Amino acid sequence: PQQDRPGDPKQRQREAYRAPDPAGGPLTTDQGVVVDHTDDALAAGERGPTLLEDFHFREKITRFDHERIPERVVHARGAGAYGWFEPYHSCAEFTKAAFLQDPSVRTPVFVRFSTVQGPRGSADTVRDVRGFATKFYTSEGNYDLVGNNFPVFFIQDGIKFPDFVHAVKPEPHNDIPTGASAHDTFWDFVSLQPETLHAVFWLMSDRAIPRSYRMMQGFGVHTFRFVDARGRGTFVKFHWKPKLGVHSLVWDEAQEIQGRDPDYNRRDLWDMIEAGHHPEWELGVQLVPEEDEHAFDFDLLDATKIIPEELVPVRPIGRMVLDRNPDNFFAETEQIAFHTANVVPGIDFTNDPLLQARNFSYLDTQLIRLGGPNFAQIPVNQPVVPVRNHQRDGYHQGRLHTGANYGKNSLGGGCPGIADATDPRAYSHLQERVDGRKIRKRSLSFEDFYSQPALFWHSMADWEKRHMVEAFRFELGKVNSVRVRGRTVDQLALVDHELAAAVAEGIGVPLPEQPEGTPGPVPSPALSIESLKGPGT
Ligand code: HEM
Secondary structure, three states, X not given: OHHHOOOOHHHHHHHOOOOXXXXXXXXXXXXXXXXXOOOOOOEOOOOOOEOOOOHHHHHHHHHHHOOOOOOOOOOOOEEEEEEEEEEXXXXXXXXXXXXXXXXXXXXXXXXXEEEXXXXXXXXXXXXXXXXXXXXXXXXXXXXXXXXXXXOOOOOOOHHXXXXXXXXXXXXXXXXXXXOOOOOHHHHHHHHHOHHHHHHHHHHOOHHHOEOOHHHOOEEOOOOEEEEOOOOOEEEEEEEEEEOOOOOEOOHHHHHHHHHHOOOHHHHHHHHHHHOOOOOEEEEEEEEEEHHHOOOOOOOOOOOOOOOOOOOOOOEEEEEEEEEEOOOXXXXXXXXXXXXXXXXXXXXXXXXXXXHHHHHHHHHHHXXXXXXXXXXHHOHHHOOOOOOOOOOOOOOOOOOOOOEOOOOOOOOOEOOOOOOOOOOOOOOOOOOOOOOOOOOOOOOHHHOOOOHHHHHHHHOOOHHHHHHHHHHHHHHHHOOOOHHHHHHHHHHHHHHOHHHHHHHHHHHOOOOOOOOOOOOOXXXXXXXXXXXXOOOOO
């Protein structure tokens, strides 16, 4: 109820939309006509046919027939909650974003966690990436940080996203599988596109089976930009760190839980919030001055790379607490629409080609998923600040616009004032110099696919390495094509020969030859192939 949170503008706004208590009066049709009886349809005689003129019957069935909307094309299954964010201190040195200035101001948020591959009704504890999407309802409009629980992505350019998702989703002829990514199309894609390897290493690690959404890290993945009041940019990577620490399930547990409780992660989030154990995350940033853009041996615009924390430490800047479950799953968790292009003054994009594609894709998909252009009027999507513009009409228009519906009018109404570029409230894009030839070619600076997977592999403890070898064996062991198995193992050998050998042995493909000049650090002598051997497939 509202009185719980008098100061929370999002909560006040939601109250206005709460449906009236149906117990407060008799049942009515959508037109408000009172209905006396809803258990029998109107019929011609006690045992006769149902009559078309029974408007209550027809309305009731029609409304039921239209209850479903398309599920998200990816991240279909999820769970969400409301909460708040507060900065620890002002970040004015780097960004003018209002919600990052004042530690006494709490900004309402909605967070949706999700699996990526499975449909809406699939199980929670599958081996998969998890979405971690946050909508900040700030005093300058909505800011969406649409991240994942891995810091890297599978592809470098969004133009490959349809190919990647087609390969990840169930196979087109039989819609199998719907669980983990154990099938030919996925591994075919991986073996032909080595840029996937770093994310695939995360996918084969224990990070891909989180024990709880409350115990999961989140990452913005891309390099974004902060912009300060003077217009100076700073590259930034975002990190959410869970207060409870990072915890995973082991594979056997995950499989058993899938059978016993497919809602394991969703139920945990809901129950813990209901019980008052409010999950908390710290927001951290890695900051890189504009002049250091080319200081690394990878490209900051490449979403398959991390910035190692040894090079650029993560600075904590604030915390987020989730303390309220939604009132209605469909209205809120299902209808929320996140979009990477929802930014506020002080936060800007980079030319990361994956991010640029996302900035097109989310709004586009939501136009069909949420039935037209007015979905920002759905309560969960509404900003807590006024919306004034000349956008009009369209499916599901809920506002009674009056006055002129075009810019620069002298007749009054519509949207009176237009802020100019000098207005500090107005969003202004960072003035980045751009020039070049139009070419369809990825920069050579995106080309090293093996060093960072090697870094990841060598950062693992022995038992973590063992889990990864078991995961590779289990997943690749399900692949029918011997060529795909072999090609994938060849790719693994370019990351670490010992790993590739352990996997090859478990899935019955020839041991790859040690490639010359294999990149990555030399494996620890304590770790022999013997110690990597798991139970096999
Ligand atoms: C949905 C994250 C790359 C297209 C989502 C969601 C998350 C997410 C968290 C679920 C949002 C929710 O809970 O409603 C990411 C991350 C990416 C990435 C971290 C890489 C860094 C891409 C790319 C594209 C894309 C490259 C397309 C070019 C979509 C679409 C949806 C989606 C179409 C469904 C949105 C909806 O129906 O509302 N993504 N994604 N994503 N993503 Fe991505």
